[in-house]
Amino acid sequence: MCGLDNIIAIVGKEIVRLILGLIGVLIVVVVNALILTWVERKVSGHMQKRIGPKEVGPYGLIQPIADGLKLLGKELLTPANVDKPLYYLAPVIVFIPVLVSFIVIPFDGFLQVKDINVGILVILAFSSLSVLSILIAGWGSNNKYSLIGATRSVAQNIAYEIPLLLSLLPVVFMANSLSLKDIVEAQRDGWFVWRWQFFAFLIYFIAATAETNRTPFDLPEAESELVAGFHTEYSGMRFALFFLAEYTNIFIASAIATTFFLGGYLGPVLPGIVWFFIKTYFLVFVIMWFRWTFPRVRFDQLLNFSWKILIPVAFANLIVTGGILKL
Amino acid sequence: MGKGGFHLETKEPIIKLAIAEKFINLARANSIWPMTFGLACCAIEMMAAAMARFDIARFGAEVFRPSPRQADLMIVNGTVTKKMAPTVVTLYEQMPSPKWVIVMGNCAISGGPFAFEGQYNIIEGIDKLIPVDVYVPGCPPRPEGLLEGLMKLEEKITGTRRFPVPEQKW
Amino acid sequence: MVKEISDKIKEAVASVEPVETPYEQRGYHLAIEATRTNIVDIVNFFDKSGFYLADMCCVDYIDYLEVVYLFNNHNQVCRVKVTLKVDPDKPSAPTISHIYKIARWYEREIHEFFGVLFDGHPFMTYLFLHDQIDFYPLRKKQVPVPEEDKKLLNSFNPGEQEDGFFLNLGPQHPSTHGVLRVVVKMNGEYMLSAEPVLGYLHRMHEKMAENRTYQQFYPNAARMDYLGALNFNLGYVTTVEKLCGIEVPERAQYIRTITAELNRISSHLLWLGAFVADLGGLTPFLYTFDDRENILDILEAVAGSRLTYSYLRFGGLFNDVDDDFVANVRKFIDRLRSRFSMYERLITGNVIFINRVKNIGVMDETYPLKYGCSGPVIRSIGIPFDIRKHEPYAVYDRINFNVATGTNGDNMDRYLVRIKEMEISLDIIEKALKDLPTGxxxxxxxxxxxKPPKGDIYHTVESPRGELGIYIVSDESDVPYRMRWRVPSYSNLMTFPQLAEGSLIADAIATLGSYDLVIPEIDR
Structure with a gap:
C-alpha cells in the first residue's frame, strides 16, 4: 500500500483516478456490448415468436462470448485495392470517441471518472467524430455499397446533430450548468422529462436513434439496399470493433437521455448506480423495440423529417424555455 | 512426459495451445454465422429454418450476414448454373477463414433432377469447384435436415456432438 | 368478339386468312398464318385493337422454324395465335419490339435458344445463357452458334463502353430474393437506368420436357415456381388433360381448387413478409412465416412434401384427403382471419410503411398492354383480369368470388390487392369445402x-403471380415435342427498367419487392 500512496503522491490523485477509471470504462464497454448483443438477440427472438439463443450456456448467456472468441480467431482479411491506411484506421477511430464519452457520464454520485464542467460538450464533440470513421471506412473500402453507405451516414449525422444539440440545450438552461453531475443534481425536485421538457426528450430520443444508425434510421447499413453498408468489406475483429462501437453508442445515447431527462442516478431505496442502469437499459430496450417493429424510412424522408420538423420544433422549444426562464 | 516408453520429449509442442485451440473451436462451433445467399427452392427452406418454428438462433446461427466478409458459413442452397458458378466461387473466396460450406439439396450435391444427358447449363455438384464440409440431401431438405447439417458441422469442428443421436426405432 | 376480330383483321391487313379453331381443345380462338411481309402489320393491328402479347415462342419443326405469337384481350377472352415460318438455315424475322416492349426480351430469348435473328432489334445480347455455350440448345439438331452471333451476344459489358457509376444489384444481394442481377447506372442515390440480367438459375426445364415423358415431368412444374408449386402443377396437369380430353372426377376438381388456393395464400404470405423485409422491417417476416407453416402442415399431410408438391396427377389426384384435412383447413381459415387485423395494425397502418409505398412505382393502363404483365400487378391498376374468372378451370366457375382490384397501380395497391386476395382465397376455400362432394x-x-393426339394447345391458369400459360406441341409420342412456359414474373419484371428510371434506389428496391418475383420461374 505504501507504494500506491507514493505513486499517488507523485502523480497526483486525479491521474490515478483517471487511469483506474479508463480501465473501468474499458471493462464496462466490453461487458456492456456483450450484454447488449445477447439482449438484442433475445429481444428480437421473443418479439418474433422465437426463443433466440438457448443452447449455448444457460439461456444462451455464453453466446456473446462465443461470438467474440470466434471473431478474434477469424482471419483479418484485407481486400485487394483498398486504401490501406484508411482501411486500417477506421475501426480504431470509431472506438476513440466511444471511450472518451464514458469519462464524463456520472454513473453515481461519486462514480464518475472525471466531472468536467463542460461535460456535455465533450460528449457531443467526440460523438460527432464517429461519423468521420464511417466516412473513412466507406471511402477506404473501395466498394460502391460502402461508399453510398458512408455518404448517407454523413448527411444523416449532420442533419440529426442539430436537433440533438437543440433538444439538450433547454435542459442546460434549466440546470444552469454544462456539467453532467450538476444536471443530475438539478433534478432532485423532479425529472426534467416531466418538467416541461417532454418534447425535448422526444426529439432527443429520435435524433439519438438516428445518430446511432438504428432502425428506422439505419440507412448507412440498410441491409436490403446496401448489403452491409459502410462495413461491407470489414471482417473479423475489425468488424467486431464496429459492432462494439454501435452497441456502446446505443448505451451512451441512452445514458445521456437518462442523465438529462430521467434524473440520472437519482431514485429511492436502491443505490444510484442501479437506478442509472435500470433507466439506461430500459431506453436501450426501447431502441431495440423500434428496430424490431418499424420498417426503414427513405433517405429524403429522413432528411426532411429532421430539417422540416425536428429542428423547428426543437428550436421553438429552446426559445420558449429560454423565455420563460428569463421572465 | 512420462507417458511410458521411449517417446522423445520434443515430440510434445513447447507451447501447449491445445486447450486454447479447443476453446476457440468451441466458440466457432457455437457461433456459425451463415451468409444471406439464396439460389433456389432450398433457400426457402433455409429461411424456414431461421424462422419461428425451427429457430436456428437457438444454436447461435441466426446472424445471417449479407456480406461474405463477415460470414463463416456458406449454405449452397440450390442449382448452381454455369452462369452462377463464378459468383459462387468468388463469394467463397471472399469469406475469411476459417470458413465452412454446407451443401443443401440434391441440385448442389450432384445436379439432382436437372442432371440429364445433354444438359448444357448446370454444374453437377458444387464440390467440383469449392471444398464442401457437410452434405444435406433432399429436394428440398426439410429445415430439420439443415439443422442436423449444422450439428454435423459443429461435430466436425469440435469433435463432439451437441445432442445425442436419436435412437432409430425402425 | 371472335367473329368481329376475324372480320376486322381481314379488312385491315390484306391476304390474311384467320381460321377459327375449337377453343375447348386448342385453347385459342383464332389461328393466323403470317408471312414475313405482313407480320408487322398484323401485330400493329392487334396493338391498336387493345390486345396484349401474352406469349411469344418458337418451335423447331426441322424443315422450318415457327415463331408463335399469342395475343389476348384483357376485357373479353379472345386468344389469337399468329404463326410465322422461318427458314432454319438462315433464320431471321422482323422485330416487333418497337410495338410491344415485352417482345424485346422474348426476341432475345428466341435468338439465344433457336438462333432466329430479329432484324431491327436494338439490343440483341445474351439474356439467359452463359457465354461459353456454342450451340442453340432448343434446336432439334445440333446447330453451332456462328462467330458473328457470339460477338453480338457478348456485347453487354456495362461500365466498359460508357462512363458512369454502375452498381451491380445481385446476383447475391439481399433484396433480389434469389439470383437476379440488375445492372444499375446511378447518379448519387438516383437510378438513371436499370437493366436486369437473367439466367443465373436457368435450369433447362423446356429442354428437359423434350427428354421426359409427360408423367416424368411432374416434379419440374413444382420446381419452376416453388412458392406456387400446386398452381404450376395444376396448370401443367390441366393442360395435358385438355390436350388428351381426360375427364376429371368432381371431388378431385374441388380438392384441386382448395389446395391451389391454400398454396396461393402461402405464397402471398411469404411475399408479404419479404416485401416488408425489403423495406427494413424484419419482424412481420417471421409472423407471416408462422402462419405459412400452418398451410405447409396441411399440405404436407396430403401431398407429402413441404414445398415442391407434385400432388396432382393426370385425371385426378395422388390420393384423397381425409376428414382431418377438412377440419384443419377450417381451423386455419379461422386463424388467418383473426390475424389480418394484426397485420393491419403492424404493417398497413404504419406511417413509415405508408410513406414508403404510397405513390411509388406507379403503373398506368399502358403497362399491361405493352408488357403483358398480369396477376396482382395489373389488378392493382384497376383491370379486373383474372384467369380464374375469365377462363375458369377446376371449379372456379361454380364458386362465386370477387376479384380484388386497386386504383393507382402503385406499390401500396399491389400490397392491398394481395392482402385482399388472401381474404378472397379464404372465401373460395370455405365455399369449396362446403360443397365438397364425395366420390x-x-x-x-x-x-x-x-400419348396425346397430334396438335398444339395453349392453356392458362392463374398462378399467385399472374397468368401462367403452357404451350404444348404434341407429335403423338409419349414425349412432348415442345413445351413452352409463359411465366408471369417474366413479363412483370420487364416493367422494372421503366419504373426504376429516375427513382431512388430505396424506392426501386421496394418496387422490385412488390412484384413478388420468383427467379427460377423467370429463368426456367
Whole structure:
C-alpha cells in the first residue's frame, strides 16, 4: 500500500483516478456490448415468436462470448485495392470517441471518472467524430455499397446533430450548468422529462436513434439496399470493433437521455448506480423495440423529417424555455 | 512426459495451445454465422429454418450476414448454373477463414433432377469447384435436415456432438 | 368478339386468312398464318385493337422454324395465335419490339435458344445463357452458334463502353430474393437506368420436357415456381388433360381448387413478409412465416412434401384427403382471419410503411398492354383480369368470388390487392369445402404412357403471380415435342427498367419487392 500512496503522491490523485477509471470504462464497454448483443438477440427472438439463443450456456448467456472468441480467431482479411491506411484506421477511430464519452457520464454520485464542467460538450464533440470513421471506412473500402453507405451516414449525422444539440440545450438552461453531475443534481425536485421538457426528450430520443444508425434510421447499413453498408468489406475483429462501437453508442445515447431527462442516478431505496442502469437499459430496450417493429424510412424522408420538423420544433422549444426562464 | 516408453520429449509442442485451440473451436462451433445467399427452392427452406418454428438462433446461427466478409458459413442452397458458378466461387473466396460450406439439396450435391444427358447449363455438384464440409440431401431438405447439417458441422469442428443421436426405432 | 376480330383483321391487313379453331381443345380462338411481309402489320393491328402479347415462342419443326405469337384481350377472352415460318438455315424475322416492349426480351430469348435473328432489334445480347455455350440448345439438331452471333451476344459489358457509376444489384444481394442481377447506372442515390440480367438459375426445364415423358415431368412444374408449386402443377396437369380430353372426377376438381388456393395464400404470405423485409422491417417476416407453416402442415399431410408438391396427377389426384384435412383447413381459415387485423395494425397502418409505398412505382393502363404483365400487378391498376374468372378451370366457375382490384397501380395497391386476395382465397376455400362432394379422386383408365393426339394447345391458369400459360406441341409420342412456359414474373419484371428510371434506389428496391418475383420461374 505504501507504494500506491507514493505513486499517488507523485502523480497526483486525479491521474490515478483517471487511469483506474479508463480501465473501468474499458471493462464496462466490453461487458456492456456483450450484454447488449445477447439482449438484442433475445429481444428480437421473443418479439418474433422465437426463443433466440438457448443452447449455448444457460439461456444462451455464453453466446456473446462465443461470438467474440470466434471473431478474434477469424482471419483479418484485407481486400485487394483498398486504401490501406484508411482501411486500417477506421475501426480504431470509431472506438476513440466511444471511450472518451464514458469519462464524463456520472454513473453515481461519486462514480464518475472525471466531472468536467463542460461535460456535455465533450460528449457531443467526440460523438460527432464517429461519423468521420464511417466516412473513412466507406471511402477506404473501395466498394460502391460502402461508399453510398458512408455518404448517407454523413448527411444523416449532420442533419440529426442539430436537433440533438437543440433538444439538450433547454435542459442546460434549466440546470444552469454544462456539467453532467450538476444536471443530475438539478433534478432532485423532479425529472426534467416531466418538467416541461417532454418534447425535448422526444426529439432527443429520435435524433439519438438516428445518430446511432438504428432502425428506422439505419440507412448507412440498410441491409436490403446496401448489403452491409459502410462495413461491407470489414471482417473479423475489425468488424467486431464496429459492432462494439454501435452497441456502446446505443448505451451512451441512452445514458445521456437518462442523465438529462430521467434524473440520472437519482431514485429511492436502491443505490444510484442501479437506478442509472435500470433507466439506461430500459431506453436501450426501447431502441431495440423500434428496430424490431418499424420498417426503414427513405433517405429524403429522413432528411426532411429532421430539417422540416425536428429542428423547428426543437428550436421553438429552446426559445420558449429560454423565455420563460428569463421572465 | 512420462507417458511410458521411449517417446522423445520434443515430440510434445513447447507451447501447449491445445486447450486454447479447443476453446476457440468451441466458440466457432457455437457461433456459425451463415451468409444471406439464396439460389433456389432450398433457400426457402433455409429461411424456414431461421424462422419461428425451427429457430436456428437457438444454436447461435441466426446472424445471417449479407456480406461474405463477415460470414463463416456458406449454405449452397440450390442449382448452381454455369452462369452462377463464378459468383459462387468468388463469394467463397471472399469469406475469411476459417470458413465452412454446407451443401443443401440434391441440385448442389450432384445436379439432382436437372442432371440429364445433354444438359448444357448446370454444374453437377458444387464440390467440383469449392471444398464442401457437410452434405444435406433432399429436394428440398426439410429445415430439420439443415439443422442436423449444422450439428454435423459443429461435430466436425469440435469433435463432439451437441445432442445425442436419436435412437432409430425402425 | 371472335367473329368481329376475324372480320376486322381481314379488312385491315390484306391476304390474311384467320381460321377459327375449337377453343375447348386448342385453347385459342383464332389461328393466323403470317408471312414475313405482313407480320408487322398484323401485330400493329392487334396493338391498336387493345390486345396484349401474352406469349411469344418458337418451335423447331426441322424443315422450318415457327415463331408463335399469342395475343389476348384483357376485357373479353379472345386468344389469337399468329404463326410465322422461318427458314432454319438462315433464320431471321422482323422485330416487333418497337410495338410491344415485352417482345424485346422474348426476341432475345428466341435468338439465344433457336438462333432466329430479329432484324431491327436494338439490343440483341445474351439474356439467359452463359457465354461459353456454342450451340442453340432448343434446336432439334445440333446447330453451332456462328462467330458473328457470339460477338453480338457478348456485347453487354456495362461500365466498359460508357462512363458512369454502375452498381451491380445481385446476383447475391439481399433484396433480389434469389439470383437476379440488375445492372444499375446511378447518379448519387438516383437510378438513371436499370437493366436486369437473367439466367443465373436457368435450369433447362423446356429442354428437359423434350427428354421426359409427360408423367416424368411432374416434379419440374413444382420446381419452376416453388412458392406456387400446386398452381404450376395444376396448370401443367390441366393442360395435358385438355390436350388428351381426360375427364376429371368432381371431388378431385374441388380438392384441386382448395389446395391451389391454400398454396396461393402461402405464397402471398411469404411475399408479404419479404416485401416488408425489403423495406427494413424484419419482424412481420417471421409472423407471416408462422402462419405459412400452418398451410405447409396441411399440405404436407396430403401431398407429402413441404414445398415442391407434385400432388396432382393426370385425371385426378395422388390420393384423397381425409376428414382431418377438412377440419384443419377450417381451423386455419379461422386463424388467418383473426390475424389480418394484426397485420393491419403492424404493417398497413404504419406511417413509415405508408410513406414508403404510397405513390411509388406507379403503373398506368399502358403497362399491361405493352408488357403483358398480369396477376396482382395489373389488378392493382384497376383491370379486373383474372384467369380464374375469365377462363375458369377446376371449379372456379361454380364458386362465386370477387376479384380484388386497386386504383393507382402503385406499390401500396399491389400490397392491398394481395392482402385482399388472401381474404378472397379464404372465401373460395370455405365455399369449396362446403360443397365438397364425395366420390373417386382419380379418373379411370389413364394409360401408363400418355400419348396425346397430334396438335398444339395453349392453356392458362392463374398462378399467385399472374397468368401462367403452357404451350404444348404434341407429335403423338409419349414425349412432348415442345413445351413452352409463359411465366408471369417474366413479363412483370420487364416493367422494372421503366419504373426504376429516375427513382431512388430505396424506392426501386421496394418496387422490385412488390412484384413478388420468383427467379427460377423467370429463368426456367
Amino acid at each position: 373417386p379422386v382419380k379418373a379411370e383408365k389413364i394409360p401408363k404412357k400418355l
